[in-house]
Amino acid sequence: MKKHLSIEGMSCQHCVNRVKKYLETLGTDVSVDLEGKKADFDTLGDVDMGTVIKDLSEFGFTAKEI
Numbered sequence: 001m002k003k004h005l006s007i008e009g010m011s012c013q014h015c016v017n018r019v020k021k022y023l024e025t026l027g028t029d030v031s032v033d034l035e036g037k038k039a040d041f042d043t044l045g046d047v048d049m050g051t052v053i054k055d056l057s058e059f060g061f062t063a064k065e066i
Contacts, residue, residue, distance in 0.1 A: 003027070003049065005039045009061040018059060026052065038066070 010016060016032045019039055023030045027041040049065050056063040 001043050003041055003043055003047065003052075004066045005052070005056075005063045006066045007032075007037055007039055007056065007061050007063045010034055010037065015061070019056065019061065022055065022059070023052075039063075 007019060010019065010032075013034070016034050020030050020032045023032070023039060023041045026047050027043045030039070030041040032039045053063045053065070
């Protein structure tokens with residue numbers, strides 16, 4: 001299932017890589033857009049988006065599902 005996130009707080013390519021690496025543990029076809037402040041990925045199974053948002057907040061980002 002395709003998931004879409006709005007992510008605030010990414011300021012550089014390192015941030016993008018950190019988010020992408022994390023999302024790759026949850027799914028495939030991961031795309032993170034620094035300028036667009038968003039990420040898209042296909043889940044590998046049942047993914048709790050609340051947990052994903054919480055985990056990203058621990059990295060210093062504010063995320064919400066769109």
